[in-house]
Amino acid sequence: MRFAGFRPQVRFLLDLGFAYIDDGARSFRMDQASFGELLAAGLTEQSDRVVQRYPTVFQLYDSKPEAEATHAASRFA
């Protein structure tokens, strides 16, 4: 099983209840709660679906710690 983490060029910020995700070309917004659920889903057997749905944001990593590490690394500021 592989795990979904952010692509290297992705940055996100959390503000006022929303997550703003920037894939390097553009930004988009989603509820912070939904964003948390998405990150969590990427660390389960649903990881493929997460990547398929947001292919410019996520990619698959071989280990869970590796994928999780991208969560902190991609946070803006």
Next chain:
Amino acid sequence: MPPHDSPEVRVALVATPLGGPPSQVQPIGSMTIGSYVMATMGPAARAVVFNFSDSPAGRRAALDQILAFRPSVVGFAVYSSHVREVVAWAGELRECLPGATFVAGGPHVTLTGAGFVARWGKIFDFAVLGDGERPFLAIVQAVRSGDLGGLRDEPGVGWLDGSAVRLSPPAEPLPVAEWADPFLCPVQHDGDPLIFTDRRDRRVRRAVALVSSRSCPQKCSFCAIIAMPGAWRAAPTANLVDWLVRERDRESFDHIYFLDANFFVSAPRVRELIGELHNRLPGVTWSTSSTVGFLLQMAGEIPWLIDRGLRGVEIGIESGSAEELRFLNKRVSIARNHEAVELIQRHGLELGLDFIMFYPDQTVGQLRENLVFLQRARLLDEEFFDHYLNTLQLYPGTPLRALFEDRQGGPFDPDELPDPEPLFRDAAIRSIYQVFIHDFAGQYLPAIRRKIAYLQRRSRELRSTDPAAGQAMRMQAILLRHVPFKVLWNLCDRPDARTASEALPWLRDFDLSGERIAELARPAAAVPV
């Protein structure tokens, strides 16, 4: 006055700055009046609209342009936000044009009627009340014939007779079949051309503006439109489309602003108009204004309208407080307001947000309800900040102005929109307003606006050469856009704050370097909503 000896009467219709920050305002009323005069009198009259609403020229330079036209009749559109500005322009012009006839019309003249004539009848020879086409035409024809006496019998005209105010009987609304093509009258304008930024099609469109209907069937207690004579009425579809087709032949455009008070009042009319418009002007897009209920009645047809050019809707949300919506007689619920915003967002349309952040009887809880509405409706990232700054305006002739005049035991200055500050009942709201409007909006917001514009432009420029830097700038712009919300939210928690930086310490040592902006992303600086 002797009969006019030139082959034509020259009519200058002047749109002066509207008060407040410079803004591009289309002089639709003046265009309509001038066009009606030209359509009726043909070569006997030459009308020009001088639009200085957003002109970079000072008043003197603007007046020189009008003087060069040598008008015999000078008309001014008067709004309640700039009465003394118009009077000053007219006074200066009158000294230079002693033989010309000066006319005032527009909403403020209609709303204040006899009082306006009493106060300003020495500056303006005539006031025009209600639909201005016929009364103004009668004035131009009287100037041409040299017999102004006949105007006493013309409905919708006011004048000063010595010190006595004279008003003829009220004019009936002009039948819609008689509305003139508003593009007949040329507009002299040295500001920026009218454009529409179409994010859906990723292009900037050259635009025209007109109204397809007048008045509104709603009865919102703050709205000056309900104090005007005449029920909601709309131009015939065939006429409207003919006007636009002819204008496009004269000067190409590819977007139409329908500046109606409430465009979607009649769904069958909208279907007919937009269907015909699409047939005759394919590829032309349009945007308009609506109240929530009339927009939602067409919710199922939004995709059809988008296919036929709909790109944006300005909606009168006004408040996030149910109590305030009742006070404003909006006849809409918070849930319906959310539904309307969500409808526009779901379809990727541009959203124009009419929202009154501050009002006299507000409590801190209700101010917070406004902010919660903006947050839940995902309206934190709007391009403009007006909705954070708007205060309830008490227009002449409205039920709310009468209510507050009763409360203070006397009338407000009839030619001013009252200063809201003394009207706040809750000292905490007054304090929040002072800090937010005077300190934050005065001292910090202009620089924040400029910085956001810079970041957006620069991030586009860096897209291919330095995408990471462009990305950081997009993030910084998002954070800066949230600053007004955070200041206002924190002021609700700390209404005793004397400065904006007490409410949002980030504003201390204010600088807009990237590092400082990024500090706004730290959880400690976020507002827990």
